[in-house]
Amino acid sequence: xxxxxxxxxCPFCWKVKAFLNYTKIPYNLVEVTxxxxxxxxxxxxxKVPVLKDDAEIVVESSAIVRYLNDNYAHLLPTPQDDEWQxxxxxxxxxxxxxxxxxxxxxxxxxxxxxMTSSKDGAVKRFFVRLVGAMVMPRVANxxxxxxxxxxxxxEFQTALAHWVDNGLAGKDFYAGEQxxxxxxxxxxxxxxxxxxGILEAAATSNPTFGRWYAACRSMMDA
Ligand SMILES: N[C@@H](CCC(=O)N[C@@H](CS)C(=O)NCC(=O)O)C(=O)O
Numbered sequence: 001x002x003x004x005x006x007x008x009x010c011p012f013c014w015k016v017k018a019f020l021n022y023t024k025i026p027y028n029l030v031e032v033t034x035x036x037x038x039x040x041x042x043x044x045x046x047k048v049p050v051l052k053d054d055a056e057i058v059v060e061s062s063a064i065v066r067y068l069n070d071n072y073a074h075l076l077p078t079p080q081d082d083e084w085q086x087x088x089x090x091x092x093x094x095x096x097x098x099x100x101x102x103x104x105x106x107x108x109x110x111x112x113x114x115m116t117s118s119k120d121g122a123v124k125r126f127f128v129r130l131v132g133a134m135v136m137p138r139v140a141n142x143x144x145x146x147x148x149x150x151x152x153x154x155e156f157q158t159a160l161a162h163w164v165d166n167g168l169a170g171k172d173f174y175a176g177e178q179x180x181x182x183x184x185x186x187x188x189x190x191x192x193x194x195x196x197g198i199l200e201a202a203a204t205s206n207p208t209f210g211r212w213y214a215a216c217r218s219m220m221d222a
Pocket of ligand 1: 007009010011012046047048049059060061062
């Protein structure tokens with residue numbers, strides 16, 4: 001049986017979940033405790049996602065998706081998949097922390113949206129949310145500096161326009177009439193920001209993006 005160790009807030013984890021859901025591979029989810037990560041005691045890799053497939057342990061979201069595709073789903077790759085997967089991991093995902101955690105108040109609000117599925121008690125959940133809201137705006141700021149992001153809102157819109165113009169390029173999905181590997185990755189990282197107003201605003205200003213996102217959501221949400 002496949003088990004995915006995750007944070008519900010993590011875009012890389014959503015990337016794997018979008019793939020699992022779309023390809024209908026059954027799996028269990030384990031929410032990892034952010035401080036201490038005791039659920040990951042079986043591995044030295046202290047980042048999520050981690051996938052366990054019986055005795056097999058796979059780490060790093062792209063390697064996990066590759067493993068799942070090679071062993072279970074067998075979606076056909078297309079020639080520029082690697083380029084787009086790298087864009088997802090090295091460009092697109094970097095806009096999310098500054099958009100989700102611009103300040104403590106907004107970060108606290110947004111963390112509330114993604115922590116609802118945790119099985120922890122209310123007091124512990126509140127503590128984790130509070131500490132997260134204090135830490136994450138600083139992490140987001142560091143990310144802005146590291147990746148030279150000046151205006152996250154505008155640059156995110158530009159990134160989505162790039163996806164629509166050069167990825168979708170007039171097709172329903174990157175892979176054609178049906179979603180493929182790249183669609184699940186782009187959708188997955190964005191799905192981690194669902195309900196925070198970011199994607200809703202993007203869908204309004206870029207209706208083609210909105211249609212693609214809604215179509216993916218109907219096939220890639222659990
Ligand atoms: N390159 C990794 C990135 C994973 C990653 O950065 N995960 C974050 C959560 S979004 C994490 O586990 N952070 C915990 C930490 O760094 O202590 C992947 O694609 O899986």
